[in-house]
Amino acid sequence: MKTSKPNLTVQFPAALLWLALGSWGYALTQTVQSPSAVNLSDPKVIAAGSTIFAGSCSVGYCHGKEGRAGRGPRLRGKAWDQEYLFNVILEGIPNSSMPAWKNKLSEKEIREVVAYIMNLSQLTSDSAKPSAPTATTASSEETSIGTESKRASQLQKPTFDPASSEITAIVGDPEKGKALFFDPNNDFNCGMCHKVQGVGNGVGPDLSTAKEKAARELFKDIVLPSAVISAEQQLLRIRTKSGEQIEALKVAENDVEIQLYDVGSLPPVLRTIPKAQIEKRQVADRSAMPGKYSEIYTLKQLLDIIAFLKSGDSPGSTRVSMKDLF
The missing domain is CATH 1.10.760.10 (Cytochrome c-like domain)
Incomplete structure (x- = not known):
């Protein structure tokens, strides 16, 4: 960086x-x-x-x-x-x-x-409609690492045979996965924050090399983003002296100011904030990546996205089936 x-x-x-x-x-x-x-x-x-x-x-x-x-x-x-x-x-x-x-x-x-x-502020999607204020509950984006770990353990105990013909016959479609990855009609499309082969935005990690990871690892990264958080992608919570609350990824920093991507709105906004205006700064215990992709996409759609990431420069060269996820 x-x-x-x-x-x-x-x-x-x-x-x-x-x-x-x-x-x-x-x-x-x-x-x-x-x-x-x-x-x-x-x-x-x-x-x-x-x-x-x-x-x-x-x-x-x-x-x-x-x-x-x-x-x-x-x-x-x-x-x-x-x-x-x-x-x-x-x-x-x-x-x-x-x-x-x-x-x-x-x-x-x-x-x-x-x-x-x-x-x-209660509406996280452009498709959501404003309504009268009601009691709020914790959003799926605030899923704790402990909860996600529990979900991960559940994924490791499938109730079906991953080698069965029904499972191996379900194969990811890289072209459909690409369309989902860059879908402009989805507020949370992956390309909003990630690049693949030079296309997309560089807010999060470049996924051009994701083809080298196992399909199962990619699946876990998508549906359980807070299970593993790299030091380079730590989510910062900042409160300014004017009272603004910011959740952001750091881009660069010097003695005077910090440059960061404000992920509180979509698309994320690149901002520069003088350090003199910061009242409190701390590292969050979750990923900046939303934890709701298991709700946004079906299992087949997730398989399509993984197939796209695994295909690299050669769509169709890598076969990813449902059994590869479990």
Whole structure:
């Protein structure tokens, strides 16, 4: 990994509401107290914020519908600090495309927008629909290593004969696997973070050499990503002094700043954060890779993806059957 001083240029399209990149070296200098009368969990307040967001923020040159990505970053699926959001919307961000809304919206209206964005944080998929706030449970992405180890032990005790003709007849299709790997309609497609033969994004490890691994190991890497975490791919949890919570992979670091991929939104955003703005930094006990691929894909689709990874430069040259996974 290169350790030279990172380029400070923002490597993501500029847009009106740069909320997802709000702590990019810009400290807000003014703080406004929240109106105590506004209940951010009130469905009526959230609904009002949705209406304002649709008319002011969800436009063609800014954020997409219901907080999806447009020309600006997507807002759903991220943990937000409500005071940070309020101040960013109110005052804007200097030297950016994010203007101050204090002369366009009342403080109550800004609070309503904050309530709506906070509600969007529950949505990790672009296909999910916003709803009234409900009690949340731990997501599959927060699966502990202990739980995944238990699942791994279950995989090691198949209840069927892997050498049976029914199992050996199920073979992965590299072309279908490639289509799944780079599927633009899937928020969590593998190519969002990985490259294969120069195609894709370099957020995570380059998988061009994955063909050298056993199919069983690739299967485990996909469905149990936190079972083994390399030192180079440790997930960092960072809290800035402005209150923003960030989960990211480090790209480079020097005495002054750290460059990282913010994996809290998709696609991951390359950011540079001055160390003076960091209040807390720690290593997470899970992988940055989502732990939900056993839910997103069928077993046959996982086999297709593994067949694609194993094929390398010669699709069809390697036969991967279901028995190779168990």
